[in-house]
Amino acid sequence: MTAAKDRDTRERILHAAAELLAQSGGEPVSTRAVCQAAGVGAPTLYHHFGDKRGLLDAVAAYGFERYLAEKRAMPPADDPVQRLRDGWDLHVEFGLRHPAFYVVMYGSAQPGKPPTAAAEGQEILLGMLNDVARAGRLAVAPETAARMIHSAAVGVVLTLIAEDRHAPDDLSARTRDALIAAVTTPDEAAARGDTPLAAQATALRATLTASSAGIPLTAAERTLLDEWLDRLAASSA
Template structure:
């Protein structure tokens, strides 16, 4: 008897069912339980069917990560910007910590360097962080280059979650995450939105954030301006260098 292939809506439902079953196995039993056979059994299908929707286990886990992360964020009021970039940066940190603690097995997969290139879910999370840091830079509150700020926040957030997850729940000190955030922001943020005298680095970072939008300059001029501002923003100078060409 010929196999009847599902239509588009049927494929979508089947794929969603596979992802839901894999997410439940991951949440309840850890990454080791997410095998093709186990997922297929939980979804009520033959194991080869999984490969019609996902190239391999990593592709399935990426889909699970995106599904769980999207579901988590959708239920939070933090999904929308408040209009205060600094407050939104803190809100994003809290979301990151909460997500990691609520999804221990999944978080471990997302930050596991042994899985090869980063998952789409992890990449999307970094893009959200970059956007929030960029908005902070644009109002003059960032004292370091945007890339440096993103790396510091990402490293601190990942480290805080992994440290808390390695501690038995009854002994976790959730203030650790708050202390880590305060330590990082003291090194990357200025105290006030108006740039005080002597804050050349903060001014350069703020100007660097909007430099690509200066369409009255040529592409070459914008690139050169960005290079100069990056040099001021990260504090690198060349002693004895001439002020300009010629």
């Protein structure tokens, strides 16, 4: 089998599995059904994916790529906090439009093995939060806020999928607003120059991280400064 034909066969199996999952309504999809849909034998499927877990991991990566294509296409917002809200809504809407994909992506995680394909999504979220931090609006470290928001968003989507919802509802909006209020400072406070010390420390750390090449500090000095800023942010929060 040539490399091109081998690649085409793998893609055909992957697309067949993705299509069956999308049509399954949340029911399990067997490797036998995937083989029939792709027109291949079980040895061919196992040759490409190892086992069912490997196939599902590949389908999850395919689902993440579809999600990230939408995430990358998000238009920029003048208000970084509003962009954070828009990112939440996009995440929830994607999950409810593609419930079978979403459950494979987020509902079947293995201990100590976060989905590899999720890394870019986390980086996009962290980038949004660093923008909020540089605006002086983030009350906790960007990494902490990212973990809080991601965990809450996944929990909301899985709950709505289990309830057979097809569109975001009050649960999503209330959870989103509560989380964003918990990790950000009011816009009015920033406009008055009344930014809490935690937000100031977080803003300075994010700004230094974004422009680290031009900072006249040694590596040891930078490490010490980061530690001080983290402590100020944590104690003030």
